Amino acid sequence: MQSVFIVLLGIIGMLFGWFVYSKFIALRIFQMDDKYITPAHQINDGVDFVPTKKVVLWGHHFTSVAGAAPIVGPAIAVYWGWVPAVIWVVLGTIFFAGVHDMGALWASSRHKGKSIGALSEEVIGKRTRALFMIVVFLVLLMVNAVFGVVIANSFVSQPTAVLPAWAAIVFALIIGQLIRRNFNLVLLCVLGVIALYLTVYAGSEMPMALPKEMFGLSDKANWIILLFVYAAIASLLPVWVLLQPRDFINGVQLLVGLVLLYGAVFMFMPDITAPAFNSEVAESTPSIIPLLFVTIACGAVSGFHGIVSSGTSSKQLDKDTDARFVGYLGAVGEGSLALITIVAVSGVTLAMSPQEWHEVYSHLGAGSVGAFIQGGSNLIYQGWGIPAELASTLLAVMVVLFAGTTMDSGVRLQRYIIQEWGEIYQISAFRNGIIATLIAVGCCLLLAFGAGGSSGSGGMIIWPLFGSTNQILASLTLLVISVMLIKMGRPARYTLIPMLFVLVMAFLAGVLKLQEYYSAGNWLLVSLDIIVLVVCVLVMFEAWTVIKQHKQIEPSVNESTE
Known part of the structure; x- marks a missing residue:
């Protein structure tokens, strides 16, 4: 089958989501209104709360939520077959991710820019807030610790990416001042x-690397430390200085990348060599249900998006209706990246025959970012003639810039959580931005x-928990919006x-993983997994109690009104 048909069907579906479904949800369900004064205008402290043009804010939001996840998840999940991966990405983008991201952004904006964990207190109750914020902090800890490793590994294995990755920060600082x-x-x-792509070319000619050993640590370990020093400084700067312009430039360069990849599909029209449904999976491969729905998170629906929507993006929303452009269109961008990733790792650009594809994808977890870079670069070469x-x-x-922007926002979000804890529990030290940042980075x-x-x-030790924990968080965010x-x-x-x-898919995945961790004797993961599952159940009970109470009160209110 030619990949162009997959791309066309995916694009048509996402266009329906943007022009029809998102408009219906925004206007009829969320009832967004530009007369509402957003927290960015209400507070406007020039640091975290800053009214921002929706195009610039979209760039920040999109690249913060994207990271490497919409590449990694689909590139792994293709192992079960490209058909289920495509269906989940397209339907997930339209009916799950877009509504989730836009909803979290809208809900936070209507509660003074509070994080999804903090606003759950007002919507459901105090106990829910405490439980919710445990899961949020755990997800942020996983993301920041692991993305530091991902970027460091990329710098070590691909030294040609070092120069453009750091040059992007300099360009962002200049652009921030000019904006x-x-x-x-x-x-x-x-x-x-243009400047960024010139440094990409320069980087390919001038690879840069740290010494293999320095200060008694490996080059990868030193990169991790440098990245967290940078993230700590970046998280304390006003958003307009670095975060917004860096993310905006990254968002635009992603659009360029998507144009190159999608354009190459239409010009080269590669065939799909991966099986539609893989019947030759390894014996130890877990069931596609429920694991598919936690393997592909970003690109279909992801709890981390709710943290970003309610953490940084809601504090920069200029108009109430901008939540649709920033939240839903950001999800469409992620879905588009996930879709082209599936094509890149399923077509002849990665392997010329089904047998060769099976050699690349010998087991679940094979392929991943490496398969995307290999398949994508060959696709661009075949379509555009670029070396x-x-x-x-x-x-x-x-990939590095995406992971970097996610890490920037992740550390800032951890600071917000710690400062919110300072407000909630009256711990004055936690309210201080510098101390909160040091605690966040110190934990990572x-x-x-x-x-x-x-x-x-x-971070890689607890990373196996991320899939189910992240999706449980997505379901809890949707629960808060529903209540x-x-x-x-x-x-x-x-x-x-x-x-x-x-919720059902994520909970089942968490239970399956719990059995796996128990059999392996990994008591750290067993303990953390139990905590997440118990928190999920307790939050659901709290929400159900609130819904029942509201339904009981509603008739009496109507009677008294009459």
Whole structure:
């Protein structure tokens, strides 16, 4: 089968989601209104709360939520077959991710920019807030600790990506100042992307690397430390100085990357060599249900998106209706990346025959980012004639910059959580931004080096929990939005149905993983998995109690009104 048909069907579905479904949800269910004054205008502290043009905010939001996940998840899940992966990505984007991301952004904006964990107190109750924030902090800890390892590994294995990755920070600082002085946004965008791609070419000619050993640590460990030092500084800067312009440039360069990849599909029209449904999986391979739905998270639906939507993006929302553009269109961008990833790792660009494809994908977990870079660079070469080595550097830089922006936002979000704890529990030290940042970074480094030794890879130890934990968080976020809608007397089925589906799949995956960890004697993962599953059950009980109470009160209110 030719990949162009998959791409066309996916694009048609996502266009329906953007032009029809998202408009219906935004106007009829969430009832967004530009007369509402957003927290960015209410508070406007010039650091975290800053009214931002929706195009610039979309760039920040998109690249913060994307990271490497919409590449990694689909590139692994293709092992079960490309058909289930494509179906989940397309339907997940339209009916799950877009509503989830837009809803979290809208709900937070209507509660003074509070994180999804903190606003759950107002929507459901105090106990829910405490439980919710445990899961949120755990997910952020996983993401930050692991993405530091992912970027460090990329710098070590792909030294050609080092120069453009760090040069992007310099360009962002310059562009941030120019945007503040009302320079033409389109011109800045063009110049910024040109400068970035010039450094991509320069990087491919001038690879850079740290010494193999320095200060008694490996090059990878030193990169991890440097990345967290940078993330700590970046998280304390006003969002307009670095976060917004860096993410905006990254968002634009991703669009360029998507144009190259999708354009190559239409010009080269590669065949799909991967099986539609893989009947030759290894004996130890877990069942596609429920594992598919936690393997592909970003690109279909992801709890981490709710943290970003309610953590940084809601504090920069200029207008209430911008939540649709930023939240739903950000999810469409992720879905588009996930879809082209499936094509890149399923077609002849990765392997010329079904047998060769099976050799690449010998087991679940094979392929991943490496398969995307290899398949994507060959696709770009076949379609556009760009040398495969240069295309490989371009895609590697894209992955690194995505992971970097997610890490930037992740550390900032951890700071928000700690500061919210300071407010809730009256701990004055936690309210201080610098102290909160040091605690956040300290927790990440403690996990990285405390659990992983001198390699700094400790985050990888608890990473197996991420899939189910992240999707449980997505279901809990949809639950908070649903309860909020029920209290407002609006239809909640558009969020409740996705919530129930994701919850069941994620909970089943968590139980299956619990059995796996128990059999392996991994008591750390057993303990953490039990905590997440118990928290999930308790939050659901709390929410059900609130819904029942509201339904009981509703008739008496109507009677008294009459």
